[in-house]
Amino acid sequence: MTAETFVPLVDDTRPTARTRFEHALHALLGDYFEAFPVWATATGYHLVDDRWGDMTDEGRRRRIEILRRHQGTFESLPDGELSAGERIDRSIVLEMIDQLRFDEEILREARWDPLVYVYVLGSGFFGLLAREYGPWAHRGNAFLHRVRGIPHVLEAARAELVGLPGRPVSLLHTETAAAQIGGIGDLIDEGMAEATRRAEAGEEPGLPEALQQTALPAKAALAAFREALDSEIRERAVGEGRLGPELFGQKLRHTLSSDLGHEELRERAWHEYREVRAEMVRLSRELWPSLVPDRPMPDRGGAAETDQDVDSAIVRGVLDAIAQEHRQPHELLEWCQAEVARIEDFCRGRSLIGLPDEPLRITWTPVFMRAYGRAFLDSPGPLDRGQSSYFWITPPDESGAPEDVESYLREDNDRMLRLLCIHEGVPGHYLQLAWSNRSPSLVRSIFSNGMFAEGWAVYVTQVMMDLGYDADDPALMLTHWKFYLRAVTNAIMDVEIHAGSMDEQAAMDLMVKGGFQEPDEARAKWLRARLTSTQLCTYYLGSLEMWDMEVAARHRAATAAGAGADVVPSQRIVGGLGETPGFDYRKHLESVISHGSPAIKWVARILADGA
Secondary structure: OOOOOOOOOOOOOOOOOOOHHHHHHHHHHHHHHHHOHHHHHHHOOOOOOOOOOOOOHHHHHHHHHHHHHHHHHHHOOOHHHOOHHHHHHHHHHHHHHHHHHHHHHHHOHHHOOOHHHHHHHHHHHHHHHOOOOOOHHHHHHHHHHHHHHHHHHHHHHHHHOOOEOOEOEEHHHHHHHHHHOHHHHHHHHHHHHHHHHHHHOOOOOOHHHHHHHHHHHHHHHHHHHHHHHHOHHHHOEEOOOOOOHHHHHHHHHHHHOOOOOHHHHHHHHHHHHHHHHHHHHHHHHHHHHHHOOOOOOOOOOOOOOOHHHHHHHHHHHHHHHHHOOOOOHHHHHHHHHHHHHHHHHHHHHHOOOOOOOOOEEEEEOOHHHHHHOOEEEEOOOOOOOOOOEEEEEOOOOOOOOHHHHHHHHHHOOHHHHHHHHHHHOOOOHHHHHHHHHOOOOHHHHHOOOHHHHHHHHHHHHHHHHHOOOOOOOHHHHHHHHHHHHHHHHHHHHHHHHHOOOOOHHHHHHHHHHHOOOOHHHHHHHHHHHHHOOOHHHHHHHHHHHHHHHHHHHHHHHHHHOOOOHHHOOOOOOOOOOOOOOOOOHHHHHHHHHOOOOOOHHHHHHHHHHOO
């Protein structure tokens, strides 16, 4: 089946609509999937797997019109015809439409950020190869058609990447896209290799030749786009794409689904930064004699030294000792697989939370995603049931300087990897998103909120520490506070870079001197913080909102048990709440993640109402 016309060999995975609200949602999703076919593939709707979205300005105008039309439909639904759950879901849909209109009408990243196109192409191919959601006859030929469409996508990219008034094409994003675009060719080669392997087994024997022929103009288009990034696009590119306070504030409101301003966020994060560092100093003073037995603990030795200098030297000395215990690059994947299994055993032994059955694969991060971070969780979409999740780890660049590789491994040392396996795996992203996909509300699983997912992963890592995971290793708790401090400094940098004027030296001082990170990790985060905006705030603020929900649940449980809400202690920093009469951790954790992944405020409302 290698004809010009693609014929899907899978069914429509949307559930049958019954209520008036569900019919409106069904219609919205139909138009939305047509407009964003790569997102549709990731979500588990596969009737448009052969397509790319229209990246032209005309396509953008059509998407805006679609959003306006559906916005009117949902606003006109009578409250009396909606259930309580549907009224919440309507609010979530309207917030989502508002955010998409902001993206299309105001932010317009496709005009000034070449990485948009690299991400779309990479995601579009990866989604077809990574999961066996349908027969190869469907996925392989969808892959062929998407390869065939590359020249059109990149032609639109070259026409669109001209900047906006007051917002030129970003030079930083251009240079990064030029470095990452080769990963798209790698994915094409991966698809061709898979087609050959399948053909040898008797599946779609004509597909390898068709792909070979189609890949030639596609790779030529990729090479021409790479050249354009280095020439015509670069010539009109300047700066780093920083948003500025007004645009950052607007985007932050949509990302957080909150009216919290960046000034208040900055103030809260700096306060938390000081409190976490104080706790790290306390722990480090306790750990110094056992972890650094060959040296005296630093003390005031001269007029130039301050108490803060001494405290930082103590923490850094202990963390340096911890960092010496690390894997080698070739050991990382297997080590993390074993650690996830160990964490699952802990959760079963404590009956802490229901574990997912969906398979988890731990692999290296695809090249097209490596500029965005060191570790990721890529889960199947809500309409794809039983498919694999991917825990991606970005490998160190072993072609670089040996000291940079060592810096990478020191940062992601054995104890940090344990925390990373909790955060990305169990009971973090992998578990939470598996639960999210089971939600009976399609709205709350499909239109997921990033702050919910990131907040959960940071929050539940602290829960694991409080419940005694590896409690016989106090160095793990210190490493945990360093990991949490990274979430805090992420938020500070996000605000200070995009709503302020933070430069590289200030950022490196914040991360390395203030947050005790290794230089290699800090350099990677400095890049990521400028390439993205508002996302780095979600870890810290999301975790605080998760703790607010837990405290509220403890108050309700204590009151119902006759003990009174005042038995719940106040927090200086997150966690450490101990036992509360009537409060059951498993019940609470599962109640939080059983409603999909909407903005946290909606789950808080549901739990408060007892729904």
